[in-house]
Amino acid sequence: MLQVAELNQYYGGSHILRGLSFDVKSGEITCLLGRNGVGKSTLLRCLMGLLPAKSGEIRWQGKAINALKPHQRVQAGIAYVPQGREIFPRLTVEENLLMGLARFAGSEAKKVPEEIYQLFPVLRDMKARRGGDLSGGQQQQLAIGRALACRPQLLILDEPTEGIQPSVIKEIGAVIRQLAQRGDMAILLVEQFYDFAAELADSYLVMSRGEIVQRGRGAAMEQDNVRRLVAI
Ligand code: ATP
Ligand code: MG
Numbered sequence: 042m043l044q045v046a047e048l049n050q051y052y053g054g055s056h057i058l059r060g061l062s063f064d065v066k067s068g069e070i071t072c073l074l075g076r077n078g079v080g081k082s083t084l085l086r087c088l089m090g091l092l093p094a095k096s097g098e099i100r101w102q103g104k105a106i107n108a109l110k111p112h113q114r115v116q117a118g119i120a121y122v123p124q125g126r127e128i129f130p131r132l133t134v135e136e137n138l139l140m141g142l143a144r145f146a147g148s149e150a151k152k153v154p155e156e157i158y159q160l161f162p163v164l165r166d167m168k169a170r171r172g173g174d175l176s177g178g179q180q181q182q183l184a185i186g187r188a189l190a191c192r193p194q195l196l197i198l199d200e201p202t203e204g205i206q207p208s209v210i211k212e213i214g215a216v217i218r219q220l221a222q223r224g225d226m227a228i229l230l231v232e233q234f235y236d237f238a239a240e241l242a243d244s245y246l247v248m249s250r251g252e253i254v255q256r257g258r259g260a261a262m263e264q265d266n267v268r269r270l271v272a273i
Pocket of ligand 2: 199
């Protein structure tokens with residue numbers, strides 16, 4: 042389980058994350074919703090250690106991880122799919138996936154786990170193609186596949202549906218659901234696409250101007266009027 046307590050972050054003089062506290066439980070999908078610019082990606086960057094948290098505590102599996110570098114957090118079982126995907130456009134699909142195995146040593150680091158291709162068959166079909174030649178949706182699947190290659194126990198996704206066609210959004214949703222149902226992975230999904238979030242969320246958090254302004258169970262999102270809080 043991930044536990045965040047009283048997290049604060051600033052860009053220069055502006056207070057971007059304001060005392061955030063929440064948990065992300067194993068076997069559950071926690072959806073974090075919020076409009077543009079409220080601080081969602083900044084929060085994820087703090088969780089990954091790409092930005093040091095100014096104050097507050099981030100605990101993972103019972104231990105504070107504030108002092109860990111990003112690669113150490115990956116080694117601790119945390120995987121991150123950044124907004125905009127950030128795949129390597131000039132490497133092949135297979136090479137991109139192998140990058141996700143960097144935390145393993147020896148033969149384990151040299152072969153893409155079969156499971157990744159089972160979850161995303163399109164990546165098997167395209168494994169010799171350059172990442173940059175894939176469609177946006179395929180690149181998103183590649184970015185998720187690369188994150189899963191390190192067998193994380195916490196998967197963090199930043200707006201995976203952004204700019205992606207509906208058929209691929211459905212496939213990505215099915216994979217996220219399947220991963221959660223295995224029961225051993227915690228998933229933190231940042232989204233602005235309300236319907237996608239509402240379909241997947243076991244629990245939800247709504248962020249506004251750096252604060253969590255509402256939270257609850259996923260099944261209650263409609264009656265809690267969450268749509269109103271994120272509609273643009
Ligand atoms: P979006 O939904 O558009 O991705 P977000 O919720 O992820 O938005 P952030 O990217 O976390 O929002 O940005 C939060 C605030 O911090 C915004 O006002 C943004 O302009 C500002 N910001 C983001 N990155 C930086 C930076 N490197 N330096 C200064 N300000 C930044
Ligand atoms: Mg963002």
